[in-house]
Amino acid sequence: MCKNGRAIALSYLDDGCYCYKNWTDEQSFTTLEGAQYYFLSDDYYFQSDERNCKGHNYLFLSDISVCYKDYVDTKSWKEANAKCGLDGGHLLVLDTVEKLSKFQNIIPENVYYWVGLEDMNQDGVWTWTNNESKEFNQSLWFQDEPNGNDEFCGMVQYLTSDPRVGIFDVICDESLxxxxxx
Known part of the structure; x- marks a missing residue:
């Protein structure tokens, strides 16, 4: 399963992963319904040892030093963060423009994703889930965000109608x- 090797594409469903070192347009990835597929450039490779990725089927992005996993099931923000905790992690922290831009190009169009930004104290102080005391960079908000009275959790999406990047505030009980x- 992609142990310390480069791959041009990978697919996964739940805990199963398959890497493709060669690819032709005639190949089909898998017959598993609901599997996720990724074409990888030289920037991406599966890393089973570095940064605790081993055994979790996470992808390592070397240019921004992030080890991440895209879950296809949907959960509330708290449930999603708890699921990440079972892997020994947390919801993704997009605390720089470089990270935000990188993931804006990775995620599918018009799909909503929870990220590790929250204001659970409802005091206007947004913090990241990685327990670092880094102050939230207000320039990372999407235009006119935050905008809701009961929206205390962070979400990203790639809008086909608007190429700008940014984080949205949404209601934490949404299933994303x-x-x-x-």
Whole structure:
């Protein structure tokens, strides 16, 4: 399963992963319904040892030093963060423009994803779930965000109608896909 090797594509469903070292347009990835497929450039490779990725089927992005996993099931923000915790991690922290831009190009169009930003104290102080005391960079908000009275959790999406990047505030009980980081 992609142990310390480069791959041009991979697919996974739940805990199963398959890497493709060669690819032709005639190949089909898998017959498993609901599997996720990724074409990888030289920037991406599966890393089973570095940064605790081993055994979790996470992808390592060397240019931004992030080990992440895209979960296809949907959960509330708290449930998603708890699922990440079972892997030894937390919801993805997009605390720089570089990270935000990178993931904006990775996630599918018009799909909502939880990220590790929250204001659970409802005091206007947004914090990241990685327990670092890094102050939230307000320039990472999407235009006109935050905008809701009961929206205390962070979400990203790639809008086909608007190429700008940014984080949205949404109601924490929504059921969304999520990105974990270890």
């Amino acid at each position: 896909r999520f990105l974990c980081e270890i």
